[in-house]
Amino acid sequence: PSKASPAPELNLKRGELAPTNLSFCPVLPLSKYCYKYIGHENSQPVAERFFDKGQFWQREWDLFYVYHPESDQLVALIPDYQFQDLLDEINKAFPKLGLYITGWQREHGLVTRFPPYRDTRPRYLGRSTSKDEYTNLTDNAPDASFRPAGEKPTPIADADTMEAFQDMVEACTELNKNKGKGSKEKKEMDRMMESKSSAEQVKRAQAHVGLGPKEEHIPIEQRPVFICFDVEAYERDHKVILEVGIATLDASELADVQPSGRGENWWEHIHARHFRIAEHMHHVNTEFVQGCPERFEFGQTEVVPLAEISSSISSIFNKSADRKIVLVGHNIQGDIKYLAELGINPLDIPQATEDSPRGLLEVLDTSLLYKSHTGADNPTGLGNMMYELGLDAWQPHNGGNDAVYTMRSMLAICLKDADM
Numbered sequence: 001p002s003k004a005s006p007a008p009e010l011n012l013k014r015g016e017l018a019p020t021n022l023s024f025c026p027v028l029p030l031s032k033y034c035y036k037y038i039g040h041e042n043s044q045p046v047a048e049r050f051f052d053k054g055q056f057w058q059r060e061w062d063l064f065y066v067y068h069p070e071s072d073q074l075v076a077l078i079p080d081y082q083f084q085d086l087l088d089e090i091n092k093a094f095p096k097l098g099l100y101i102t103g104w105q106r107e108h109g110l111v112t113r114f115p116p117y118r119d120t121r122p123r124y125l126g127r128s129t130s131k132d133e134y135t136n137l138t139d140n141a142p143d144a145s146f147r148p149a150g151e152k153p154t155p156i157a158d159a160d161t162m163e164a165f166q167d168m169v170e171a172c173t174e175l176n177k178n179k180g181k182g183s184k185e186k187k188e189m190d191r192m193m194e195s196k197s198s199a200e201q202v203k204r205a206q207a208h209v210g211l212g213p214k215e216e217h218i219p220i221e222q223r224p225v226f227i228c229f230d231v232e233a234y235e236r237d238h239k240v241i242l243e244v245g246i247a248t249l250d251a252s253e254l255a256d257v258q259p260s261g262r263g264e265n266w267w268e269h270i271h272a273r274h275f276r277i278a279e280h281m282h283h284v285n286t287e288f289v290q291g292c293p294e295r296f297e298f299g300q301t302e303v304v305p306l307a308e309i310s311s312s313i314s315s316i317f318n319k320s321a322d323r324k325i326v327l328v329g330h331n332i333q334g335d336i337k338y339l340a341e342l343g344i345n346p347l348d349i350p351q352a353t354e355d356s357p358r359g360l361l362e363v364l365d366t367s368l369l370y371k372s373h374t375g376a377d378n379p380t381g382l383g384n385m386m387y388e389l390g391l392d393a394w395q396p397h398n399g400g401n402d403a404v405y406t407m408r409s410m411l412a413i414c415l416k417d418a419d420m
Contacts, residue, residue: 014124016148018122022113023112025110026172028076030056034050034051049093062082062127063126107368112168112171115164121154201364205413209223211414223250225248228248229328231334231339242283244342247272250269273299275303275312277309279305292396310344324360325361347360373413382396386405386408386409391412
């Protein structure tokens, strides 16, 4: 079981920064906890006792808030120890449930420790004991630029940390969305990834490239093709896709190549493509990250009309149609969503089986692989992850470059973890 933060004595005023050692939970998903995280046969008794009649909102909650760095959408939070208090009470009333904060819940945003910087730390909102108090506090929250008088200077987050912070906030808000028919790719992603812990993903990735115990190695002729992608969207409108980068690696080619410490001897087997959408070339990200679409380091950039980008990407997948495929990405869920908006959803590839030599084998997220490798509480941006792995990242935030860097990071994590 994953432990909650210790409960401190809070003596905070409205708008003041939270202590850096606290983890937080988004309030709205927690208000539906019994329906989303407790099995159907037990959810109704728990709901009647703790949720259905407004009991959840009548508890004493210390509310905090963060804002999405681009949309200024507020996310209300509570400290994770108050979530743990609720679980303890449910377990006392229903001892057989044995509820606890799980690793999966931390990986998917139900419990998050935010980066310790001025613009990424939650701020105190107030205490509520009813739904009306909660609504009043959130409706009248300070705006994103608010700073209490006399606040001491605190470090400002760099671009990679802000990118990771944005992913954390989006994970919190995603948990509260109604998962209807319009979220097919999200359901498919959950189906393929929820059953595998991040530690299991590392072991599987190692087996694919011939690392780890020999009895777990996959025969050379059955090794998959890794297809890694990175999509750059316009920072002011995420529906406007600017770049798509795709890197491929045939794991069977690594069989006779001895890897170096970070996998440098394997890099020459990574092949990359970089596409820019012709109609969107006048957009370049400069506010939240510094885009560099003209600086692809691993080949020639291909300018493609929006109407043709789907077929251009499909052609890369089609080259591996007779092989097992492993999708790779850093915080890959967002990239899959972007590709689906372009008309190609990688999760639509037929799933591989033990009897089939081809199809989609699994999805690997380097953000989760790195969390497993380091024991970190929260996702790390690609740039910071590469720095910690000892990898260079020239011209980041170019879709093609980042696809290659993500693939290199996966190999480095596999090798470093195998040496531990």
